[in-house]
Amino acid sequence: MTSITRNLPWFIRDLGISIVGKECYTSLIENLDIGDVKCIKYSISKGLGIGIVLGGSIVKVPQLLLIVRARSARGLSLPAYILETLAYAITLEYAYRNDFPFSTYGENLFLTIQNVVITLLIILYAPRPAATDKTANAVISSMAMLVFFLGCSLMPLSMLAFLQVLTLPLSLFSKIPQITENYRAQSTGQLSAFAVFSQIAGCAARLFTTATEVGDAIVSAGFALALLLNIVLGVQLWMYWGSDDVRVAEPYGAEKEKAKARGTPPVSTTTSTSVPAYKPEPAAWQRSATPPPSSPSMGGRKWARKVD
Structure with a gap:
């Protein structure tokens, strides 16, 4: 095996020496000395x-x-x-x-x-x-x-x-x-x-x-x-x-409690539209009929004068 490692191409050898130095390259690569703790630590550090x-x-x-x-x-x-x-x-x-x-x-x-x-x-x-x-x-x-x-x-x-x-x-x-x-x-x-x-x-x-x-x-x-x-x-x-997502999806009740503690009115997270009450259209005979007297008491007094 050492016969192979000692005859590697020149560019691999030069690169290895430039990284770990000639001493550690010779020890670890050419001689395959895995017991050289100092060069192993140095090579790990370089890597x-x-x-x-x-x-x-x-x-x-x-x-x-x-x-x-x-x-x-x-x-x-x-x-x-x-x-x-x-x-x-x-x-x-x-x-x-x-x-x-x-x-x-x-x-x-x-x-x-x-x-x-x-x-x-x-x-x-x-x-x-x-x-x-x-x-x-x-x-x-x-x-x-x-x-x-x-x-x-x-x-x-x-x-x-x-x-x-x-x-x-x-x-x-x-x-x-x-x-x-x-x-x-x-x-x-x-x-x-x-x-x-x-x-x-x-x-x-x-x-x-x-x-x-x-x-x-x-x-x-x-x-x-x-x-x-x-x-x-x-x-x-x-x-x-994920705290940002939780705050965005926070229910209105929690926002209401926070606003109450701050003393500011809460902002509702839902929109509501007011629907006007339904008023039925009056019938034709109701629109043409004479309106009743404005007050029962006045009508009573007119009737009494007519009888006299």
């Missing part, structure tokens, strides 16, 4: 890392499609996405400046780009400001994010390391507004279940790949906190699943 990078390039696409299709960002917190985008951008620049393998942080590049687009869509589909105000807010937000990204690439590495530490509270505060919004509305609105559960799986895998390939405690702590908060969002998705 997971590549999968996460590929998944990160599309993980937010369902969320984008939900917003565009509904032309609404209901249930999505703008502060949450702004803070999350900052955290992604800092981690991306920190890993790049420290020459970490791209497979350990590459998804942050795609997540940052997708989050920027989602943030702009939330601004554009906000219900309150006028269209001109929305466009101005979107342009200002884009310029602010661009300046921030350029600043991260130019600042000293020591300051960037300090910002990486700040991604821990940033991750916390980026999820709290969304969690609070879901709890307040008892609904997850346009929040994508695919995006949330993909992030849970991605953060869990990132803990393994970071510990195996990088060993940076700050980055590992950030992924651990992100995993915990994404699990909370996943639990909320499970709890509030």
Whole structure:
């Protein structure tokens, strides 16, 4: 068997070496040494890392499609996405400046780009400001994010390391507004279940790949906190699943009780039309007959005068 694995085509050999390195390629592929635990863990980490990078390039696409299709960002917190985008951008620049393998942080590049687009869509589909105000807010937000990204690439590495530490509270505060919004509305609105559960799986895998390939405690702590908060969002998705449909189909009696508690008149969910009472058409002899005296007492007095 080793005679086959040692004579694989050059492009397969070069690809394998570029992924797991020459040492692990020789041990696992050419020598078929399945007892090399270190290279097995490293190869699993590389495979997971590549999968996460590929998944990160599309993980937010369902969320984008939900917003565009509904032309609404209901249930999505703008502060949450702004803070999350900052955290992604800092981690991306920190890993790049420290020459970490791209497979350990590459998804942050795609997540940052997708989050920027989602943030702009939330601004554009906000219900309150006028269209001109929305466009101005979107342009200002884009310029602010661009300046921030350029600043991260130019600042000293020591300051960037300090910002990486700040991604821990940033991750916390980026999820709290969304969690609070879901709890307040008892609904997850346009929040994508695919995006949330993909992030849970991605953060869990990132803990393994970071510990195996990088060993940076700050980055590992950030992924651990992100995993915990994404699990909370996943639990909320499970709890509030279908709550919008229940509220739409809520009976009028329940709405009446809510309106009574608020002190406002309820709005009926059914429409009623008033049917006029039926009045029969009078007969011909009734229309032509002389009407009776207007008062019995007057008729009595006239009769009495005639007798006298």
